[in-house]
Amino acid sequence: MLREYKMNCIVMGATMIFVLLAISFVGIVPSETLAQTTNTTTAAGAANATSAGGGGETTVVMPLGSSSATGGKGYEPPTVTVSAGGTVIWDNQDNALHTATSGNPDTATPDGKFDTGLIGANQQSKPLTMPTEPGDYVYFCTLHPFLVGTVTVQ
Numbered sequence: 415m416l417r418e419y420k421m422n423c424i425v426m427g428a429t430m431i432f433v434l435l436a437i438s439f440v441g442i443v444p445s446e447t448l449a450q451t452t453n454t455t456t457a458a459g460a461a462n463a464t465s466a467g468g469g470g471e472t473t474v475v476m477p478l479g480s481s482s483a484t485g486g487k488g489y490e491p492p493t494v495t496v497s498a499g500g501t502v503i504w505d506n507q508d509n510a511l512h513t514a515t516s517g518n519p520d521t522a523t524p525d526g527k528f529d530t531g532l533i534g535a536n537q538q539s540k541p542l543t544m545p546t547e548p549g550d551y552v553y554f555c556t557l558h559p560f561l562v563g564t565v566t567v568q
């Protein structure tokens with residue numbers, strides 16, 4: 415009888431140890447999975463930033479004087495290349511309002527692919543997410559449609 419009790423104690427003890435091990439194992443696995451997910455996200459983010467223009471956001475400048483049709487100043491650079499779904503910021507360094515609005519500059523018709531809305535003098539647009547489908551996306555300023563640029567999505 416005593417022998418049986420001892421056996422039970424040993425079995426109970428072993429069960430407890432097993433349960434504790436199982437709990438700590440289960441406790442470890444999700445955090446490792448989480449860490450891996452975080453790493454993957456970070457790696458993808460870094461890859462995006464790199465292909466979007468060498469370590470950061472792609473920025474297009476609207477230089478001072480670009481509101482003049484005869485000034486010869488336009489979006490700088492006039493063409494930028496980003497990866498699918500990359501982001502672009504427009505930096506208005508002019509003393510007039512400007513937009514970067516995708517669409518047909520000849521008819522000043524927006525196509526809704528992207529639009530900064532009005533950017534005040536010495537203001538920047540929010541980072542705008544570009545389309546994911548590869549191609550050339552022409553944009554213009556709705557206030558000065560002679561200002562024309564292109565975003566190429568690779």
Ligand SMILES: [Cu+2]
Nearest residue numbers: 512555557558
């Ligand atoms: Cu403008």
